[in-house]
Every structure is written in structure tokens, then in C-alpha cells.
Amino acid sequence: MSNNNYINQNKDRFFKMAEVYDKLVEYLVPNYNFLHEELIKLIPFNIFDKINIIDLGAGSGILLEKILTHFPNAKCYWIDYSNDFLDVSKKRLEKYIDRIQFIISPIEEDWTIKIDQKIHLITSMSAIHHLETIEKKKLYKRCFEILEESGWFFNIDEMKTINYDAYVNSLRRWYKHGEEIKEYIPEKLREYYNPLKEHFDNWKIRNLDNIDLPKSKGDDIHEYFTDQLNWLTEIGFRNVDVFIKCHLWCLVGGQK
Structure with missing residues (x-):
């Protein structure tokens, strides 16, 4: 599939969700803020260092906002293909x-x-898992090549766990979590829940009801976290590890 077709076919799924995602993602993703906080703790630079950062699939800029707050002299590249997310992120940032x-x-x-x-x-x-396997590997290599010596790459993403049944249970648990959050969402954000739930119901059809069907680019193409650690190591990263694992989400990374 060409990139243009991929973008066009997924436009409604991702672009119209930009504002909804920005408002509700911290409720939708279990331990969302915890994952961000732990990533920032892992960044081995002094808070006043003048570092340059890339955030891939940066979306509405929530992670970048936290990184820029923590590192006041850092400069960043926001990279994403969504103009809707660009608009949302420019307001946030x-x-x-x-x-x-x-x-x-x-x-x-x-x-x-x-x-x-x-x-x-x-x-x-929560961006790289939409790519096909070969694209993930090429992206990891591209990251390695552009990093300065001793630079770091960190990816928080949806990944398969070692045991397949545990992976399926993590998918089910996330869908259940998506139903449960309605009662915890502040009143001022309730208007965003229904479009989120519709989106999540479609997610369930793709990822649970049709779990055994082949996935296409743009879908949730989950890979085993162990495979991804191996890819990073083979590319040349050192100190590769899974630093956090929480249900479907893993924080993996390595140093050049």
C-alpha cells in the first residue's frame, strides 16, 4: 500500500480524533502519566543541558510538553503526519x-x-505499533543512525507479551478499562466520551473480534517486546532493555 493510500484510509480514524485524544488520553491509557514520568526519569541528562530531542508520532504534544518543562534548555522536533494533531499541539505547546x-x-x-x-x-x-514489521526495523535503524554517540532512544508502545494468552487478556482488559473510565471523566470532558467510545468499539472489532485476521498498515500491528529488544540490539544499540511493562504497554529503548 502506498503512503498516500495509507494516509487517506486512516484519515477519519486518526485526524478527527485529535482533540478527543488530547482531552481523554490520560484516562484512556492505564497509567498514562506514570509511563511519561518514568521515561523522563530514565533520561540521563542534566536538567539544564542543551539537548536536542525528536518525538516521533508526537500527536498533541503531551509528552513533549512534559519533557520541555523538565529540561528548560532542550529543543525539540515534533514529527507527525497529522495536520489536525499539529493544530492541537501548537495550542498546547x-x-x-x-x-x-x-x-x-x-x-x-x-x-x-x-x-x-x-x-x-x-x-x-503509541505510534510505532501502527507500522509494518519491516518499517519498524527501518525506523529503529534510522533513529540509531541520527543519534549522537551515547544518545538514547525510548519507545512507549503497545506490544505483545511473552505469553499469547496474557497478551489477549491485556487487550480485553484495556477495552474494559475504556468502558469504566466514563464515571471518572470530569463533567467538562464528558462530551468527548461518546466519540472516543465509538472509536474504541471499532478498535475492539479490529483487535479482539478479528484478532486472527491479518493486520494492515495503520492497524494496531503489535509485535513481541522481546523481538523489538532483539532488533534494537542487532542494529547496534547497547544497554537495551524493557524498562517498564504495564499490561499492553512497554517502555523499551537503548543507547547508541
Whole structure:
């Protein structure tokens, strides 16, 4: 499938969800803020270091906002292919706008040609799993190549666990969690729940009801976290590990 067809076919699924996702993602993803906080704790730089960061599939900029707050001298590249998410992220990140360069690009394409600074850190959350296996491997290699020596790559994403039944249970638990959050969402955000639930019902059809059907690019193409650790190691990353595992989500990464 060409990238243009991929973008067009997934436009409604992702682009119209930009504002909804921004408002409700911290409720939708279990331990969302915890995962962000632990990633930031793992970043081995002094808080005042002048580091350059790339966030892949940066979406509405929630993770970047936290990183830029923690590292006041850091500069970042926001990379995503969604103009709707670009609009949302520019509002969220308005006070950091002089420290961010926004790049519209699918993360599987060669965004490196638009990078003109040395890169010390690359992060991503809930984006890379939409790529096909070969694209994931190529992306990891691209990250390795653009990083400065001793730079770090961290990816928080949906991944298969070692035991297949445990993986299926994690999918079921997430769907159940998506139903349960309605009572915890603040009143001012309730209007966003129904479109989120409709989106999540479609997620269930793709990922649970039809779990054995082949997945296409743009779907949730979950890979075993153990495989991804091996890919990172084979590419050349060192200190590779799964730093956090929480149900469907793993925080994996390594150092150049």
C-alpha cells in the first residue's frame, strides 16, 4: 500500500480524533502519566543541558510538553503526519513554540533530511505499533543512525507479551478499562466520551473480534517486546532493555 493510500484510509480514524485524544488520553491509557514520568526519569541528562530531542508520532504534544518543562534548555522536533494533531499541539505547546520545530511527515519516511541539529534523545509513544514489521526495523535503524554517540532512544508502545494468552487478556482488559473510565471523566470532558467510545468499539472489532485476521498498515500491528529488544540490539544499540511493562504497554529503548 502506498503512503498516500495509507494516509487517506486512516484519515477519519486518526485526524478527527485529535482533540478527543488530547482531552481523554490520560484516562484512556492505564497509567498514562506514570509511563511519561518514568521515561523522563530514565533520561540521563542534566536538567539544564542543551539537548536536542525528536518525538516521533508526537500527536498533541503531551509528552513533549512534559519533557520541555523538565529540561528548560532542550529543543525539540515534533514529527507527525497529522495536520489536525499539529493544530492541537501548537495550542498546547504555545509557550514553548520558540523551542520546537514542527515537521509534518509519516514517521516511516525519511524525516532525517529535515533535521539540522545534533540529536541526543529520541522518544515516541503509541505510534510505532501502527507500522509494518519491516518499517519498524527501518525506523529503529534510522533513529540509531541520527543519534549522537551515547544518545538514547525510548519507545512507549503497545506490544505483545511473552505469553499469547496474557497478551489477549491485556487487550480485553484495556477495552474494559475504556468502558469504566466514563464515571471518572470530569463533567467538562464528558462530551468527548461518546466519540472516543465509538472509536474504541471499532478498535475492539479490529483487535479482539478479528484478532486472527491479518493486520494492515495503520492497524494496531503489535509485535513481541522481546523481538523489538532483539532488533534494537542487532542494529547496534547497547544497554537495551524493557524498562517498564504495564499490561499492553512497554517502555523499551537503548543507547547508541
